[in-house]
Amino acid sequence: MAANNVPVGLDKEQIFGMAEKEMEYRVELFNKLTHTCFNKCVEKKYKESELNMGENSCIDRCVSKYWQVTNLVGQLLGAGRPPM
Amino acid sequence: MAANNVPVGLDKEQIFGMAEKEMEYRVELFNKLTHTCFNKCVEKKYKESELNMGENSCIDRCVSKYWQVTNLVGQLLGAGRPPM
Amino acid sequence: MAANNVPVGLDKEQIFGMAEKEMEYRVELFNKLTHTCFNKCVEKKYKESELNMGENSCIDRCVSKYWQVTNLVGQLLGAGRPPM
């Protein structure tokens, strides 16, 4: 949460609390995205330890689409805050 | 946790800690219930954005049954504390 | 986290924070193990409330294998810290 978004009148505890929640949120978003795209893109028989070309491009597109869904849902919730 | 249930001899930190855990518990219960009933009751093809009558009554019954299961398990754990 | 592993130069807040994270980690490991082995070993028709002999030995082996996987992944991550 950028400093210029912080509403006035909050004391320091509240600001630190909000910053902490925001970071937790980003970490959780990253983790959910990672797990979801792993399940959608990576072959689970584990015949080798490298990601092949198909898996790699699937991952790139998966991240991109997940990002778009995050933004889309953010708009729908209409919270006026950017989802990221 | 109602004030009259707080055991004597706890200092303020412990009381705040317990209140916090209790609230976290309620939030988590609500979230698990919401997700479980969404999966059990809501059609996932998303042909429309409204909940239809069947889905609505399924949700009401699902919440009611989840509540009963919460109470039943609470009794079995026999903690002497109400599950809510 | 044993006291003799604590890097020098950390203040008390950081030490308590690390101890807390370590305990949270152990609890989470235990919970994930419990749920995973419940799903892999316990028959879900619930015809009785006892664990039968097959389930019990499955559970023992499941815990043992989960432990080995924890150690193996710990080595691969090569963090130099024991996974437990």
Add this chain to the structure above:
Amino acid sequence: MDKSMLQGADLDSLPEEDKKRMATMIDQLQIRDSLRMYNSLVESCFSDCVDSFTRKALTKQEDTCVRRCAEKFLKHSMRVGMRFGELNQGAATQD
């Protein structure tokens, strides 16, 4: 997070500074909870609606599906909150 979930906490009997601390704690939990709800709504609707990775951009169908999914989830969540509140209320008055 439903307000009624926190009604058990008997705030009135607390001294002023504790009331303030309790209120801050509740605010913090509500912020965390709405961010988590947002994350899990995104994950759910993504998982249900997006399954092809031949292109980088969402298709029109995926976009529509996500919108309906999010709307349905929110309506569902409000309904659950209402029912849950009623049951909580019932439990509280039985005490």
Add this chain to the structure above:
Amino acid sequence: MDKSMLQGADLDSLPEEDKKRMATMIDQLQIRDSLRMYNSLVESCFSDCVDSFTRKALTKQEDTCVRRCAEKFLKHSMRVGMRFGELNQGAATQD
């Protein structure tokens, strides 16, 4: 939460006030953990046992199923705790 899980923390070497603080922290984690366990037990047994929503009340079969599920889960959880403690113990003495 298994007590043995926390044995790594070398409490004896700490000054008195830190010991108290550490003990409070452990208590808090245990409270949180048992509430989470309760929540996830309810969710598991509900998901495994309840699948019809034509009536508002649990059927006799659902009730029985939930009871057995909860008992089995608790027994399972105790057994896992025992085995886990043994492995932890083994790892600790190897150090």
Add this chain to the structure above:
Amino acid sequence: MDKSMLQGADLDSLPEEDKKRMATMIDQLQIRDSLRMYNSLVESCFSDCVDSFTRKALTKQEDTCVRRCAEKFLKHSMRVGMRFGELNQGAATQD
């Protein structure tokens, strides 16, 4: 945890003691996050690779499967981190 995820926090504008506190908070979140990642990597690879419980020790195949799974997961996770960082960067410069 990707460093870029925390770039939104405008640390430079803070007074010295708040900077320190913020840095400690970030450190703590990173420790928690890597431990959670470790736990969920173990759970994922265990679930995908281990399915027979006729013996106590991992078989050679299970061992190989877990190693590949862990390596793949880490490579996947790094790639996601890179792409995620780029998108974050793009979003930040649009502001």
